[in-house]
Amino acid sequence: MAGQPTKSPFTDAQINAPIPAPIFTTARLGVRTYHPQDAPSMTRAGNNPAILKYMTNSFPNPYDLIAANGWISMNINETHPAHFGIFEKSAPDVLIGSIGLNKLSTDVHAHTAEIGYWLAESHWNKGMMSEVVGGFTKWAFESFEGKDGQRMRKLYGGVYSWNPGSMRCFLKNRFAPEGVMKGQVEKNGQTLDLHWFGLTKKDWEARQ
Template identity: 30%
Template sequence: MEPITLTTARLRLRPFTPDDAGVVYEVCQDPAIQRWTTVPTPYTREDAELFVTRIAPEGWRRDGEYAFAVEPLTGGPLIAAAGLHACSPGIREVGYWLAPEHRGRGYATEVVGALAHWAFTGLGVHRLLWRAEVGNTASRAVAERAGFTVEGVERAGILKDGTARDSWLGSLLPADVGLPSPLPYLPAPVPPRTSTAS
């Protein structure tokens, strides 16, 4: 797919360029990003250059991962990164990080909402996933504010630094944000309640 740009009320989500390497490197020195995301640890300038010049563009070319640099509409350097990763037909997973000085302003929720809308209206996605290592309460709060339902814990759901770790798993469906689904959806019936009185 050809890279695209998305906008929200405050933000521009655009493809990465080689000029982003310096800011990506600096932001990814944040201990929270290194702790909770799958960026390499330690994160080097070479890692940043590889990401912006090869990994991100290749993801668009292969329709495997659509990575976005996020910057304010008013201008300035990028403040976040976000992306949609292909899992299987009609299913994508959202991921994101935010520079420390820009946290707590609702930017991450705004970004996830924009990606979800595009996934459902532009990509034919019928299920959007969110996954984070158990304990990453900040990421979970963003996902829940964006409308995701946390479905449970995946044992060994994330690989980080050569170790499998348990992850929270959540989903967002088009109907959750008032959009039609590209597929009919038949939810499982709710089992009847059983009496526990003796």
């Protein structure tokens, strides 16, 4: 019936649970699993056309509380979570972005994954995403385990041609350019190239 409040997708136990501990921290930031109370801060950070420009069309638009709660609910129940929230260490209960492993598979690509992320515009151009990607790469290679026990041997990322900041982020973390797919993406009425960057665990270990 119209006017009735939307039922919460979370259990009382999930709502009343403490904020999760981080899976890793960096000098300024931390990464942790989601909590029901994260929806408002995710909406404030993610509901921005400047972010949407760099995302696939599956990214919610608008990024409202319904979208945030749906994403949190989907991931909070995962036994092997692969998507996480980013926070400043000074405010662990406020998310400023997300990072995760996409295109996980149990087929021939079972030991590879695509890194995907977004960050609140207010935190751009401060080296924060490079900081997080470095920590997340280490965590993914050393600690992540998929539903069937698979471990990561390679990570990669795809970047639209109008996003040089993300290209620098991958290069700074020693992901190697692996090619350009010409005219691969159509976004906001424009045709864009898709730039690929990759890093194997073997190469990552050799640089530690």
